[in-house]
Amino acid sequence: MVEQLRRRKKRKWVLDWIRRRDQLGASARLMRELAEEDPKGYRNIMRMAEVKFEELLEMVSPLIRKKDTVMREALSAKTKLEIALRYLSAGESLKSLQYLFRVPHNTISTFLPEVLGAIFEVLQPYIKVPPSTDEWKAIQKAFECRWNFPNCCGALDGKHIQIMRPKNSASLFFNYKGTYSIILFAMVDADYCFRYIDVGRDGRSSDSTVFRNSSLNAAMEQNFLNWPTGGLFVGDDAFPIQPYLLKPYSHRWLSDEERIFNYRLSRARRVAENAFGILAARFRIFCRPINLSVETIDLVVKAACALHNWLRVTSTTYYLPQGSLDMEDPTSGEPVLGAWRQEPTAMLPVDRLYSSNNYKRDGEEVRKRYARAFMTDLAVPWQYAALRKS
Known part of the structure; x- marks a missing residue:
């Protein structure tokens, strides 16, 4: 032997x-x-x-x-x-x-x-919530100049980052689309930069926990953000309407005023959608389920977001990958969706979130004021093309 x-x-x-x-x-x-x-x-x-x-x-x-x-x-x-x-x-x-x-x-x-x-x-x-009122005002000015939405301090969005099922996780990371994921929640400025990220909540988490339990929401409710009077965020229909967070009208038979508001809001909130589009087009790791430990996947997301911001801020030749942005038809106002949305495993939207009745009533009043203003002193000539959509 x-x-x-x-x-x-x-x-x-x-x-x-x-x-x-x-x-x-x-x-x-x-x-x-x-x-x-x-x-x-x-x-x-x-x-x-x-x-x-x-x-x-x-x-x-x-x-x-x-x-x-x-x-x-x-x-x-x-x-x-x-x-x-x-x-x-x-x-x-x-x-x-x-x-x-x-x-x-x-x-x-x-x-x-x-x-x-x-x-x-x-x-x-390079990923930081603005610490001063002046920095918030700079973001507001950029949203007003580029996207014609005054007082906007950022666009909010949440996406599922698809992963391979973790060992011994049962249904913990199983989401409403029938896949496994963690959630990336972000606040994006007018230049497609992530100013706040919350990474790692499991895909099975109740929708009410994603935004409501974020440190950003806590800071807003406790008035720790040092932002200007009247400042607000914009988001899609998944988010709760609040005095500082506007979302589109979602009921049927919208009035012209409501349709114009939705159009103007969509131009501002698509900044967040397109930031995710740039991220997915530049870092193709997000176009397939990630097969790593959950802890390492969190680092993948954080590193990619940090690299995205760093390159946008410091590179003079920063380019946007083809198909990473939604465009807009100048005659009809119709959005032309970026090619990244066609990826079968690209980032999926987070479902509806929680809203309290008191905040909902106050938020409705703020939204009505904006809807009226967009038909009067804040109107832009091309917005009426949105009314001609079928």
């Missing part, structure tokens, strides 16, 4: 083709070639220009760099970051990334949460 064990071929510590990572892996060859010869191709793979990658690498390196040991050399921070960004941008499996970068998939699964957490940590300052 001892002789048989001795004759057995010893298992290799590292496979030969993985050993050649520093010479032939994507980080050593392909990424370098693209950076030098095909900047557009590099941006397509990393979802950012090389100069932005280097900037990000400098920020996250202290958090993800490891020391070499006597047993082996540590994986470089550069390779780790490239793998994490490629995972977000393409949604590839870890085994696919294993062969591209010559890094074992179990090694990737170990460092991926660390890298995603580091990205969110260094870029988290």
Whole structure:
């Protein structure tokens, strides 16, 4: 028996083709070639220009760099970051990334949460609720100038991020669409930036908990936001109408005044829809159920949102992926939906939310005032095309 064990071929510590990572892996060859010869191709793979990658690498390196040991050399921070960004941008499996970068998939699964957490940590300052009245006023001015909706401080929306069923979760993450998900709730400014995110509530959660139990809602109700008098948010029909949150009229046989209000509100609230569209078009990981632990999926969402904001704020050549935005027909006012909505596993809307009767009555009064104003002193010439829709 001892002789048989001795004759057995010893298992290799590292496979030969993985050993050649520093010479032939994507980080050593392909990424370098693209950076030098095909900047557009590099941006397509990393979802950012090389100069932005280097900037990000400098920020996250202290958090993800490891020391070499006597047993082996540590994986470089550069390779780790490239793998994490490629995972977000393409949604590839870890085994696919294993062969591209010559890094074992179990090694990737170990460092991926660390890298995603580091990205969110260094870029988290780019996702912040405005701390001052002046910043809220700047957002209001942008909504009024670009989307013709005065006093709007942000557009609210919630989406299901589809996931593979977690082990031993029973029906915890099972949502109304028959899939498994966590929820991303966000407040978006006029430039498609996420100013607040709430990530990780399970897809089975009661709809009344998503907005009502968010820290943003608590801050609004306790008047901690330092926003201007008359400031408000806009949302779709899933949200409760409140004095500081307007939603469209949803009953049948709308009057012209109500239809105009819905049209004007939709122009402002689609900013949030389109922010999710940009996110899904840029980071294709959101176009299929994510097969990671729930804790790591939370980091995926947070890192992607932070990268989105950082690139929009700091890149002079930031581009919008084709099909990531809803457009508007200039003659009829009809929305032309972005191609991202056709993805079968793209982000799904969150269902109806809770509303109290007192807030509902006060919110109705605010909505009526806006509806009247949009027919008089706040009217815009092209809005009447909305009345001609069948």
